[in-house]
Amino acid sequence: MFDRSFFARTSVEVAPGLLGAHLVSGEVVLRITEVEAYLGVGEDPGSHSFRGRTNRNQVMFGEPGHLYTYFTYGMHVCANVVCSPAGTSGGVLIRAGEIVEGREIAAARRHTSRTSADLARGPARLTVALAITLADGGTDLASGPLRLELPAAASDYESGPRTGVSGDGGGAEYPWRFWIPGDPTVSPYKAHAPKKRP
DNA sequence: TATGCGATTGCCT
DNA sequence: GGCAATCGCATAG
Numbered sequence A: 001m002f003d004r005s006f007f008a009r010t011s012v013e014v015a016p017g018l019l020g021a022h023l024v025s026g027e028v029v030l031r032i033t034e035v036e037a038y039l040g041v042g043e044d045p046g047s048h049s050f051r052g053r054t055n056r057n058q059v060m061f062g063e064p065g066h067l068y069t070y071f072t073y074g075m076h077v078c079a080n081v082v083c084s085p086a087g088t089s090g091g092v093l094i095r096a097g098e099i100v101e102g103r104e105i106a107a108a109r110r111h112t113s114r115t116s117a118d119l120a121r122g123p124a125r126l127t128v129a130l131a132i133t134l135a136d137g138g139t140d141l142a143s144g145p146l147r148l149e150l151p152a153a154a155s156d157y158e159s160g161p162r163t164g165v166s167g168d169g170g171g172a173e174y175p176w177r178f179w180i181p182g183d184p185t186v187s188p189y190k191a192h193a194p195k196k197r198p
Numbered sequence B: 001t002a003t004g005c006g007a008t009t010g011c012c013t
Numbered sequence C: 001g002g003c004a005a006t007c008g009c010a011t012a013g
Helices: A011-018 A103-109 A123-129
Strands: A024-025 A030-036 A065-071 A078-081 A092-101 A146-147 A158-160 A178-179
Touching: A011 A092, A024 A092, A024 A123, A065 A123, A078 A123, A092 A123, A092 A178, A103 A123, A123 A178
Parallel strands: none
Antiparallel strands: A024 A030, A024 A146, A030 A092, A030 A178, A065 A078, A078 A092, A158 A178
């Protein structure tokens, strides 16, 4: 099932509802176990859209329920689901999940992972496992080979500070990381490296 | 135009 | 546990 209006709310409201959802990419299906919410213009210093619309983040200002992809650290692609109504911005970063179908295909793409839990544990790892690239940015996740299927029932979840978000006024104080408790595919929490104090 | 760093990962010690 | 890899984006000048 896919309900567009589900995504037309703030990313913090949407994020826990994505736990247990299936992200389908061709033959490979991911069960989402960990996400992070990023809000919009002027609301969230950790968000790519904090300073307004740019060429990179423009899809976050479009129709909710689409895919926002970005390139980082010179080598990695991460995937978000666009939230909040068109004209406003926000997104939910898919941080980790369990491959529930097409495990052999995903493992072939992820030749460095040794265990099945490692296949899609981490935002850049799961895009490799699902073969999601920058070219998939803007895709409508309602239908097609790359799509999102919402869970029938809400999952239990825990929340805490986001990973990789700087602590000094960067929005690390907000508990906008959500995960399914006890799931082995949830990435271990790692606080952002503190900046040097002169 | 120049420069610093990031919503990370994997290899090295 | 520590750090290199690697380049697009945003900010400063």
